[in-house]
Amino acid sequence: MLLRGIGKRYGDGPWVLSGVDLDLTAGEVVAVVGTNGAGKSTLLRLLVGLSRPTVGDIRGRPASIGYVPDRFPPHERMSARAYLIHMGRIRGLRTEPAARRADELIERLALVGGAGTSVRRLSKGNAQKIVLAQALLVPPDLLVLDEPWSGLDTATHTVLAELVAEVGHAGGSVVFTDHREAIAAAYSHRMLRIAGGRVSAHEAVGVTIELRPVGDAPVTLAGHPGVTEVRERQDAVVVLVADEQRDALLRTALAGGWSVLSVRR
């Protein structure tokens, strides 16, 4: 699937996205990171065809698309199972296979509250599981998920990771967003960053190192190789550095008047 020169604005509003070129290959898992309101959801809506680009071309969008929006269907009164069977039938399954697949996904995602509970009485996390399940009733050629890791418990994180990987292994492309880089990096093959309406390739950050100055004039770390971000805290700085440069950075920092408070992946 190819996106070429995509720009999007709503009415006469500002450009949410501009000059976006993107190639998605089969079997690839792509994470999109960016701050709130950067245009992540807009990009996803363009990918699934809910939204049309103001300028540019989208070519080769597959027919079988699974979409997991970040908002859940809170008003649905029918049972979780009935809802999934309806969605399966809309995707072209017959009732029997749709029911079987729905039961399978309900079991794998460990839906609490039961398949017979109406969707609106499920907790937020369990409603999110239903939204996830509807996207996977038919193996999608394109799976698009908006902040899927938010609101799910750790056990479900593992299942979600498996489900995403399975779509990739079956030859489908997966695109998901997350505002946390650690999560985005852990579950994807490559990352994209959206900032200022532009989409660019983004490297995994590696490690977060927290440092405290001990000397009078500690060396500046911002220009060190591999450093992607330096954040000032009250009496410390937090440095994000690429994996292969972390030892070099630590040596420089220790020799240059810094004390290490913590190192986290």
Added chain:
Amino acid sequence: MTALVRYVLASVVHSQRYLPPYLVFLAVMGILTSNDAGSLLPIYAVAAGVELMCATWLTIVVANADDPGQRAITVVNAGGSGRVLVATVLVTAAGCVVMTLFGLFFPLTSGRHRLTVPVVAIGTAAMLTAACTGMAIGLLCARPVIRRTGIMVLTAIGAMLVFLLVPGVPPVNPVFHLLAGDQPPAHPVGPMLLFGAIAVLLLAGSTALARFFIVRRD
């Protein structure tokens, strides 16, 4: 399309919001026809007027059954917003046929009337004309064309009043005058066909316009 129609229907039935328009329709029919023994045509004329309002209401109920987040999922699974719009129109049309059947035969339960084939045919045509017009209004007043409830209600009421009360505005107002007048024609086939055709065209135009607005909004 069958699966989509089934889902929209199930979604509307579960929401129970379809009940008020039907109850209002039945209540008004009950008030109008109690112990009546006259001609059926004036009753059918009024029923058509009420059906215009209730069909508009029902259309908005069906179109708004899915909340926006849910609708996004349905649209992606169905393969396009156009298909969801068509399913909405089909479910509403089926609902209007049920309402028309109530309107045709309810007067017989409460009063003494002589039912003849031409009278039933004229009544059916009048009510379906009103139903199509109501659906045409409803499609353009509902989400996702109009999203704010206040504006939705005011626009719908305004449009209904124009079609019902402004003399000569086709197709419902002339039908009303034709059937409720002192001397209803014996076989008003020509005008009924004309107004029926106008109503169907209105519905088709409204569907196309709703599609245009939905696509532009996306």
